[in-house]
Amino acid sequence: MTAPRSATPPSLAQSLHFWARNASNESALLRTSLSVGIFDTLPVEDEGAPVTVQRLAEQVGAKVRGVRSLVELLVCLRLVHMDEARGLVLARPVAAFLRDAVFRERLHEAARWWGPIGHLEEAVRSGAPMTHEGQRWDVLEHYQRLFLETTPAPSPEAEDFFDRFARGSARTWLLVTVGRLGLLEQLAMGPQGEAALRSATGASERGLRTVLDVLAHLGLTRTEGTTVRLTDEARQVLEGKALQYLLRSFSVSAQYWEALERLDETVRHERFVLDLKDPEVSRRFYADNSNQITAVFASHFQLSRRAAATIAQVRPLAGASVLDIGTGSGVWGVAFSRTEPTAHVTYFDQEEVLAQAKRNVEQLQALSRARFWPGNLFTQDFGSAAYDFIILPQVLNVLRPESLPDMFRRVARALKPDGILVIAEYVLNERRDGPLEHLYFGLRRFLTNEGDLLSHSEYSELLSNVGLTASVCLPLPTQELLLAARPGVTLPTRLAPATRAAA
Numbered sequence: 400m401t402a403p404r405s406a407t408p409p410s411l412a413q414s415l416h417f418w419a420r421n422a423s424n425e426s427a428l429l430r431t432s433l434s435v436g437i438f439d440t441l442p443v444e445d446e447g448a449p450v451t452v453q454r455l456a457e458q459v460g461a462k463v464r465g466v467r468s469l470v471e472l473l474v475c476l477r478l479v480h481m482d483e484a485r486g487l488v489l490a491r492p493v494a495a496f497l498r499d500a501v502f503r504e505r506l507h508e509a510a511r512w513w514g515p516i517g518h519l520e521e522a523v524r525s526g527a528p529m530t531h532e533g534q535r536w537d538v539l540e541h542y543q544r545l546f547l548e549t550t551p552a553p554s555p556e557a558e559d560f561f562d563r564f565a566r567g568s569a570r571t572w573l574l575v576t577v578g579r580l581g582l583l584e585q586l587a588m589g590p591q592g593e594a595a596l597r598s599a600t601g602a603s604e605r606g607l608r609t610v611l612d613v614l615a616h617l618g619l620t621r622t623e624g625t626t627v628r629l630t631d632e633a634r635q636v637l638e639g640k641a642l643q644y645l646l647r648s649f650s651v652s653a654q655y656w657e658a659l660e661r662l663d664e665t666v667r668h669e670r671f672v673l674d675l676k677d678p679e680v681s682r683r684f685y686a687d688n689s690n691q692i693t694a695v696f697a698s699h700f701q702l703s704r705r706a707a708a709t710i711a712q713v714r715p716l717a718g719a720s721v722l723d724i725g726t727g728s729g730v731w732g733v734a735f736s737r738t739e740p741t742a743h744v745t746y747f748d749q750e751e752v753l754a755q756a757k758r759n760v761e762q763l764q765a766l767s768r769a770r771f772w773p774g775n776l777f778t779q780d781f782g783s784a785a786y787d788f789i790i791l792p793q794v795l796n797v798l799r800p801e802s803l804p805d806m807f808r809r810v811a812r813a814l815k816p817d818g819i820l821v822i823a824e825y826v827l828n829e830r831r832d833g834p835l836e837h838l839y840f841g842l843r844r845f846l847t848n849e850g851d852l853l854s855h856s857e858y859s860e861l862l863s864n865v866g867l868t869a870s871v872c873l874p875l876p877t878q879e880l881l882l883a884a885r886p887g888v889t890l891p892t893r894l895a896p897a898t899r900a901a902a
């Protein structure tokens with residue numbers, strides 16, 4: 400077995416979550432590793448001497464950071480092995496099926512469909528082949544073939560690889576499309592006739608038929624005669640707010656579609672298709688995303704309240720001045736206000752985003768000791784010895800690695816001598832080959848010309864350079880809480896117990 404698979408098949412809820420967030424990242428990872436030449440260049444396990452990522456990048460003619468973003472994921476998926484000296488080899492079973500010429504051709508053929516699949520919505524409406532870059536593509540027929548016909552693969556490992564390579568992203572885009580057509584919302588209201596579904600969604604007969612066949616294959620729908628309904632499992636999974644949450648996750652994934660298609664350009668040349676360092680692109684992207692960030696407010700609020708309670712175990716928050724940089728929805732700063740009503744919180748972000756934060760802070764009745772500070776976090780001087788706590792919540796991953804030393808310098812200067820820096824971030828393990836979800840998140844940050852994810856010791860080194868020599872890293876349920884301070888400042892060593900968020 401090459402990739403980690405649990406003994407029991409994933410539930411529909413787990414699958415939907417994966418299709419919404421990471422299936423297209425995974426397909427792009429495998430497709431790009433093949434097209435950039437990583438699989439063909441790596442020595443095979445037990446056959447050649449392991450190579451470093453720098454050497455590999457040189458050999459394939461690509462940037463080190465890009466190759467590293469792919470390889471760390473391949474190691475996590477156990478398609479590539481890494482030794483203690485960070486030497487890399489290709490897993491033997493992977494090398495075996497990639498040498499099979501017929502299988503290779505199947506992969507190459509599937510890889511050509513990324514762009515055309517992006518026209519699925521149009522194809523469902525018209526029922527006809529689509530034009531993409533001057534050629535005709537029958538996207539509906541492609542879906543039929545991909546999901547409903549069986550083609551033998553050389554081994555179970557090869558079949559699993561093909562599924563991740565070709566079908567993963569196709570599942571994501573199918574669900575993006577049914578979300579846009581309003582099909583799942585229609586079905587969530589109850590069983591419907593096909594004719595009614597066609598008129599509600601604008602789908603053609605052929606388009607609807609194809610979509611329903613594939614949705615049935617995925618375990619989401621069932622058709623009896625001409626009546627279509629959600630399966631019992633799908634109904635349970637999509638109940639209440641879950642459907643809207645899922646549809647929003649799919650639409651966030653859709654924002655990355657073209658950039659993932661062209662990931663090889665980014666890996667080879669650091670050419671960014673979705674460049675969030677472009678202020679205009681960033682403003683639009685994060686203004687769109689602030690709705691999504693607010694949608695996950697309740698779950699993040701549990702984390703931020705727990706972090707505030709953890710700090711309060713060793714340090715009173717009464718009257719504290721707090722700066723929340725890259726506040727987004729305000730969820731981290733407001734947790735300090737709610738934990739200790741006398742704390743003063745400054746919420747810093749781009750102007751467009753602060754309106755959303757203000758609404759949330761107001762709703763939580765924490766407006767009286769709040770300040771909203773619009774600015775650019777890449778250049779802003781945050782002052783000197785002004786804050787007891789500075790929070791960097793999910794924001795370091797926005798900064799390119801070379802910007803981190805300057806960011807930490809400005810932040811350390813703004814902290815009072817006994818101040819505590821509070822970082823909420825996806826911190827990698829020391830081998831930098833996990834957790835998997837973090838690595839996928841990191842791939843998207845690379846793709847968008849943003850930051851790199853680091854391990855605790857990599858952060859410690861950067862923080863020590865600005866005098867914050869003490870640090871602890873505590874695992875919250877979905878991300879890590881890293882606290883740093885000058886020597887002699889007491890830091891908590893364990894998380895406070897989880898409490899129910901009273902939003």
Ligand SMILES: C[S@@+](CC[C@H](N)C(=O)[O-])C[C@H]1O[C@@H](n2cnc3c(N)ncnc32)[C@H](O)[C@@H]1O
Nearest residue numbers: 685725726727748749752774775776777792793
């Ligand atoms: C990933 S979001 C994190 C939001 C929030 N802290 C949370 O944990 O939910 C990153 C935030 O950084 C902000 N940001 C990105 N670039 C920025 C810039 N140049 N100046 C100020 N804020 C920026 C975005 O607007 C966004 O709100």
